[in-house]
Amino acid sequence: GKLGIALVGLGSYSEGQLAPALQQTKHCYLAGIVTGSSDKAAQWKTKYNLPANACYTYETFDRIKEDSNVDIVYVVLPNALHAEYVVRAAQAGKHVICEKPMAVTVEECDRMIAACKEAGKMLSVGYRLHFEPHNKEAMRIGQQKVFGDVKWIEAEHGLSEATGWRLKKALAGGGPLMDVGIYCVQAARYLTGLEPVAVTAQEGFKHHPEKFNGIEESITWQMEMPDGIVAKCTSSYSEKQNRLLVEAERGWLELSPAYSYAGIEGRTAEGKMDFAQVNQQALQMDDFALCVKEGKPSPVSGEEGRQDVKILQAIYRAMHTGERAVIE
Numbered sequence: 001g002k003l004g005i006a007l008v009g010l011g012s013y014s015e016g017q018l019a020p021a022l023q024q025t026k027h028c029y030l031a032g033i034v035t036g037s038s039d040k041a042a043q044w045k046t047k048y049n050l051p052a053n054a055c056y057t058y059e060t061f062d063r064i065k066e067d068s069n070v071d072i073v074y075v076v077l078p079n080a081l082h083a084e085y086v087v088r089a090a091q092a093g094k095h096v097i098c099e100k101p102m103a104v105t106v107e108e109c110d111r112m113i114a115a116c117k118e119a120g121k122m123l124s125v126g127y128r129l130h131f132e133p134h135n136k137e138a139m140r141i142g143q144q145k146v147f148g149d150v151k152w153i154e155a156e157h158g159l160s161e162a163t164g165w166r167l168k169k170a171l172a173g174g175g176p177l178m179d180v181g182i183y184c185v186q187a188a189r190y191l192t193g194l195e196p197v198a199v200t201a202q203e204g205f206k207h208h209p210e211k212f213n214g215i216e217e218s219i220t221w222q223m224e225m226p227d228g229i230v231a232k233c234t235s236s237y238s239e240k241q242n243r244l245l246v247e248a249e250r251g252w253l254e255l256s257p258a259y260s261y262a263g264i265e266g267r268t269a270e271g272k273m274d275f276a277q278v279n280q281q282a283l284q285m286d287d288f289a290l291c292v293k294e295g296k297p298s299p300v301s302g303e304e305g306r307q308d309v310k311i312l313q314a315i316y317r318a319m320h321t322g323e324r325a326v327i328e
């Protein structure tokens, strides 16, 4: 049968993407919700035909332990709350999916991984692009050296606007780098199958210092990868950017937009990529459900999430010191 998923945090991503995707999944379904709002609980209960005992608050969340319909808890809260709820979910005996970035520090990631291991439960991160055909093709071309060795990567992901907890360092852990720049870090890693060894970074000019108090408005960074590969990346909360470019010895590829929920387009030196649009979130959740059922490791594991957080922290270190930060 299908595995039950409980969504923790019914904000825009849960409402706009995950809950609709759970209407299309084959191996999992929406089995519970965790929210601080009784209005939202009532709305969701009606809309998704949930039983009354499938609705939890943040206070009653730990009782989900007794709920045999819920196999997987999906944490969709502001970044700084991920660690607490992933640990509580593992302690309630549930497998866990955590949204990106996995947490705001590597230490939190370590605690999350340890809690899931201790509970004998699986942990994965909401990296939906691993299930998106254009990005998968880019991984194949890069990792299998279809156009020879990758030489140069450009990755840009920015939003024209950000609001709410995303502007608060204590909840977001940082600015656009944490929220959308992380996709560029992921891309450089999944395009090459290699890990950056060092980074340099520069904070962009702050047009609105009162709004971007304690966080960057924009950032540019460079990642040194093995074999002399360089990735040049930018991220912003005041300029829309969404592109990935790879230059290799005998060819190139570009995804633009590269990271969207829908409408991703790709071309290579050989022409336009021709792939169907998919529901990334449905594929991502189904893959995890199958991993749980079959006991096989998730390609988007907690370790994968931890590695990105480690790199994000090195990028901030480089930005603040102005020095090259080595990633051990």
Ligand code: NAD
Binding pocket: 009, 010, 011, 012, 013, 014, 036, 076, 077, 078, 079, 081, 099, 100, 101, 126, 127, 128, 164, 165, 171, 179
């Ligand atoms: P949102 O602001 O729309 O929703 C956040 C939810 O958390 C709200 O329902 C809010 O009520 C709740 N919440 C609980 N405690 C809170 C607190 N102390 N302060 C503020 N809010 C609190 O945010 P979102 O866009 O849904 O993002 C949630 C998570 O999902 C983030 O980690 C984000 O990075 C991630 N996300 C991932 C993707 C993706 O494509 N994978 C897309 C969007 C968001």
